[in-house]
Amino acid sequence: MLTIGSIVLGVSDVPRATAFWTRALSYVPRDEPGDDWVVLVPSSGHGPGLSLGRSDVPPQPRPRVHLDLYATDAAAQAAEVKRLLALGARRVDWDSYPEDPDFVVLADPDDNLFCVIDTSHP
Numbered sequence: 001m002l003t004i005g006s007i008v009l010g011v012s013d014v015p016r017a018t019a020f021w022t023r024a025l026s027y028v029p030r031d032e033p034g035d036d037w038v039v040l041v042p043s044s045g046h047g048p049g050l051s052l053g054r055s056d057v058p059p060q061p062r063p064r065v066h067l068d069l070y071a072t073d074a075a076a077q078a079a080e081v082k083r084l085l086a087l088g089a090r091r092v093d094w095d096s097y098p099e100d101p102d103f104v105v106l107a108d109p110d111d112n113l114f115c116v117i118d119t120s121h122p
Contacts, residue, residue, distance in 0.1 A: 010055030067114040
């Protein structure tokens with residue numbers, strides 16, 4: 001049986017991305033980070049890794065794959081969005097929100113899109 005070991009994001013600045021994602025997710029580098037590659041793992045030891053690899057390719061405006069980060073309810077979602085914005089994320093003017101969305105679209109400092117989901121939303 002296969003399991004997801006690591007999700008890979010292309011980034012233009014590995015040290016900057018490492019600083020953002022380690023604070024955003026409470027992850028730590030598995031090994032000594034390099035300037036072009038690092039694997040981050042949960043500090044708790046449970047969950048998939050997040051690998052950051054140097055890329056000169058710009059992010060897709062509508063990526064086929066992205067991260068969904070789960071919050072327990074609307075208040076936690078709002079608090080996490082505020083925290084992530086303070087860490088360097090930015091809001092994305094997403095034109096495809098449904099009428100009553102359970103998600104907020106953000107971009108990391110390298111413009112990789114990700115969502116913060118209110119998992120209590122019906």
